[in-house]
Amino acid sequence: MQRPWINRPTTVAASAAACALLAALGIGCFQPQRVPPPGAIPYQPDASGEDLFSPPPTAPDFSVAPPQTVVPTFAWTPPVPAHAWKYIVLHHTASETGSVDSIHETHLKRTDSEGNNWRGIGYHFVIGNGNGMPDGAIEPTFRWDDQSSGAHAGVGEYNRDGIGVCLVGNFEETEPTPAQIEAVKRLVGALKSEYGLGSAQVLRHGELKATACPGRLFPHEEVAASPPTLSAGPWRIRGW
Numbered sequence: 001m002q003r004p005w006i007n008r009p010t011t012v013a014a015s016a017a018a019c020a021l022l023a024a025l026g027i028g029c030f031q032p033q034r035v036p037p038p039g040a041i042p043y044q045p046d047a048s049g050e051d052l053f054s055p056p057p058t059a060p061d062f063s064v065a066p067p068q069t070v071v072p073t074f075a076w077t078p079p080v081p082a083h084a085w086k087y088i089v090l091h092h093t094a095s096e097t098g099s100v101d102s103i104h105e106t107h108l109k110r111t112d113s114e115g116n117n118w119r120g121i122g123y124h125f126v127i128g129n130g131n132g133m134p135d136g137a138i139e140p141t142f143r144w145d146d147q148s149s150g151a152h153a154g155v156g157e158y159n160r161d162g163i164g165v166c167l168v169g170n171f172e173e174t175e176p177t178p179a180q181i182e183a184v185k186r187l188v189g190a191l192k193s194e195y196g197l198g199s200a201q202v203l204r205h206g207e208l209k210a211t212a213c214p215g216r217l218f219p220h221e222e223v224a225a226s227p228p229t230l231s232a233g234p235w236r237i238r239g240w
């Protein structure tokens with residue numbers, strides 16, 4: 001006895017007919033397809049040719065800080081009207097350590113040719129070397145804030161009209177630190193720009209009187225030739 005429900009040819013034919021009917025109705029019919037193993041799929045570049053993995057060339061570079069629109073200004077504008085400065089006179093402390101405070105204490109004990117006590121530190125700026133003051137720190141003194149005469153040159157005209165800049169260190173024995181050289185060039189360049197000074201007005205102390213100051217290892221020509229440019233940035237250092 002033949003049982004129609006196990007007649008395979010009849011069942012397959014009926015299934016195909018049912019799919020054709022469903023397809024005609026737009027419904028579709030599940031028909032599994034063989035999927036090739038991954039290794040058999042050839043690499044096919046994106047049809048658009050677009051590189052989907054590299055960052056686009058116009059992407060911002062986040063590895064560097066965005067440019068700042070800081071207008072360069074003179075960083076040491078004194079709180080009183082500026083003196084008509086004519087010179088910059090460069091010194092060293094002839095000591096391994098030092099700071100504005102330590103020099104101030106030493107100079108308070110000095111007296112001038114008439115026996116009067118100094119008012120304290122004789123320079124207008126001090127640049128630290130990491131021993132007593134941070135390396136490369138530029139610190140103005142009360143004489144800069146007052147725009148008053150210095151007590152550093154040993155010659156009246158240069159005390160009155162010369163900006164006294166002292167670097168901590170003994171440059172007869174060691175060179176200034178790289179940070180000190182960068183700092184003094186930055187300061188000299190800013191002072192030249194602000195007060196219209198030329199390289200010939202940047203003097204070694206030893207040009208004014210018989211002294212080795214600021215030492216044979218001080219790169220004076222390089223410092224005196226500093227371009228007269230203002231620095232963008234808060235270089236007025238006090239209370240580090």
Ligand SMILES: [Zn+2]
Nearest residue numbers: 091092205213
């Ligand atoms: Zn000196």
